[in-house]
Amino acid sequence: MIATMGLFSGDGAGVLARLLKKYGAKITGGLHLKMPDSIADEKVLKRPLEKNMELVRRAEEKIDKAVLGIKNGKISKDGIGFWCHMTGLFGQRLYFGRKAERYSDKVKIDGEKCVGCGKCAGLCPMKNISLKHRLAFAGDTCTMCYRCVNTCPAKAITLLGKRVIEQGTIEKYLPGKG
Numbered sequence: 001m002i003a004t005m006g007l008f009s010g011d012g013a014g015v016l017a018r019l020l021k022k023y024g025a026k027i028t029g030g031l032h033l034k035m036p037d038s039i040a041d042e043k044v045l046k047r048p049l050e051k052n053m054e055l056v057r058r059a060e061e062k063i064d065k066a067v068l069g070i071k072n073g074k075i076s077k078d079g080i081g082f083w084c085h086m087t088g089l090f091g092q093r094l095y096f097g098r099k100a101e102r103y104s105d106k107v108k109i110d111g112e113k114c115v116g117c118g119k120c121a122g123l124c125p126m127k128n129i130s131l132k133h134r135l136a137f138a139g140d141t142c143t144m145c146y147r148c149v150n151t152c153p154a155k156a157i158t159l160l161g162k163r164v165i166e167q168g169t170i171e172k173y174l175p176g177k178g
């Protein structure tokens with residue numbers, strides 16, 4: 001299981017591992033990767049481009065190391081042990097789990113800015129955005145993934161903040177693309 005994180009991920013890989021186990025998956029290891037934060041409309045979470053590129057570079061190094069470990073029979077266990085479960089529960093989910101639920105209907109789309117391209121609707125994994133008369137509208141099933149906010153060409157979508165500070169997709173942080 002691989003989980004990405006911004007500031008902290010107690011047992012991000014463990015949460016998904018436990019869920020998939022219920023469906024019969026056999027989980028052998030976990031990996032946590034610190035990545036550029038996806039929350040595009042909160043200034044306090046933004047890092048300089050160089051810092052984000054460095055995070056991505058380090059993540060790639062960690063992946064290479066994990067692959068080498070697998071080849072040598074030593075599998076990374078980030079996030080999937082008992083203590084990670086406790087850290088994730090007390091350091092994150094008991095507080096943020098409920099808080100995130102309260103944002104399921106909080107995506108805001110500025111009708112003045114929206115150009116009706118439909119990109120957000122196509123990208124939303126929850127099918128939470130639909131187009132009516134070439135304008136986007138959001139429903140109440142948002143899981144705060146921030147894909148729509150980061151990719152809207154008109155910067156018309158916000159969630160936690162009031163305006164889009166900086167959009168970021170992975171391509172931006174790869175060498176030669178920044």
Ligand code: SF4
Nearest residue numbers: 114115117118120152
């Ligand atoms: S991506 Fe932006 S501009 Fe395009 S439909 Fe969605 S809100 Fe409108």
Ligand code: SF4
Nearest residue numbers: 124142143145146148
């Ligand atoms: S933040 Fe993610 S889940 Fe929420 S509306 Fe946008 S794309 Fe959909």
